[in-house]
Amino acid sequence: MPGAAVASPLLLSLSSSSSPFLSSSSTSFLPPTSSAAPHSAGRTKAAVSVLRALRAEAATLPVLSFTGDKVGEVTLDLKSAPPSTARAVVHRAIITDRQNARRGTASxxxxxxxxxxxxxxxxxxxxxxxxxxxxxxxxxxxxxxxxxPKPRDWSIKINRKEKRLAISTALASAAVAEDAFVVEEFDEAFASGPKTKDFVAALQRWGLDPKQKAMFFATEFDDNVRLSGRNIGSLKMLTPRTLNLYDILDARKLFFTPAAVDYLNSRYGTSASDDYDTDDEDDAVEELLEQEVEEEGTTAEAAQDATEESEADGSS
Structure with missing residues (x-):
């Protein structure tokens, strides 16, 4: 499967010994279950144990100014899967993303x-x-x-909680491995206009090699900042709407804005839910976005059909 071939080298970076989330030698956080309990009860207890095993380990990230000086620190406190299942959760999510991206039009x-x-x-x-x-x-x-090959649907399903857990686990692993940092807002530095050369110089001041892959996550981008960074082929500039697991794993370094850190803590952190229940408001927003996309497609099809009918009537 093409998705598995792409995901395998990406997941190797998550199995480093510096990451307590994905280390194969780490002990399981699941509490021992009683062998005398019935089989059905054991499955119920195991499911509850997995939910209780979800933990959050705070990571302190340095805050850098546009000139590269350290001006403070922030805490990134994200939920993470237990070490015994973290690798499987991330692998399943990346395979799902890559496979769902297939168009399936080969014929x-x-x-x-x-x-x-x-x-x-x-x-x-x-x-x-x-x-x-x-x-x-x-x-x-x-x-x-x-x-x-014939046209087919390659899409597979993944639970929303599981996908969200995979993203938070990957981000937490990068933060603990010291592959992430925070930069102050620097929109004013590009107030005069976009300039890719200045953006590359800023990356070098932050200790990033422009030739290595990096991910820049912010809640929103100023137009000049976006235009300055889009010509850098090794840089992915993501927002909450475009945040995805593949770009997180594919990047060697991650850097965020302070507002992005607040968003991650509220979306994937301990403050989101103590029992790992999905946020109803966030789910409602996602459902509305999906409905809007479907309605736009239906409206476009209806308009096209109406145009074809009017042309047919005019020709007759």
Whole structure:
């Protein structure tokens, strides 16, 4: 599967010994279960134990100014999966994202769909050759394809809680491994206009190699800042609407704005929910966004149908 091939090298970076979340040698946080309990009760207790095992370990991130000087510190307190299941949760989420991105439009023609081949090439017998009923057999050049790809839906489902946990686990792992930091708002530095050269110089002052992949997460970007950073091929500039697990794992360094840290703490931190219940307001917003996309597609289709009908009436 293409998704698995892409995700494997990304997940290797999460298995470093510096990360307490994904270390294979770490002990499990699950409490021991009684062997005398019935099987159904054991499954219930295990499910409850997994939810209680979710923890949050605060990581202190340095705050850098636009000139590269350290001006303070902030705390990133995110929920994380227990070490025994963290790698599996992140792997499942990245496979789901990559597989759902497949369009599934690959298509080949079978021997019944290839044009031509209606006449029998030569008679059945008395030729000394193997019998052949069509020139479009898969054994001949220009023939059909045997068991070739056809349009299909590759999408698979993942629970919303599980996907959210995978993102918070990846962010927490990067923060604990000291691969993340915070930069002050620097919109004023690009008030005169966008300039990619100044943005690259700022990355170097922050200790980032412009040739290495990095992720910049902010709640919103000023137009000049966005235009200055979009020409840097190794930099991904994400907002809460575009935050995804693949870009988090693919980046060598992560840096945020103070407002982005507050958003992550409120969205994925301990203040979001003590029992790891989804935030009803956030879920409602996501559902509304999905409904808006569907309604926009339906409206566009209806408008196109109306246009085609009017053109047909005009031609008649």
């Amino acid at each position: 080949t023609l079978t021997r019944g769909e290839v044009s031509g081949g209606g006449r029998k090439p030569y008679q059945q017998k008395k030729t000394g050759k193997a019998r052949r009923g069509s020139q479009r057999t898969p054994l001949r050049p220009g023939g059909g394809v045997v068991f070739g």
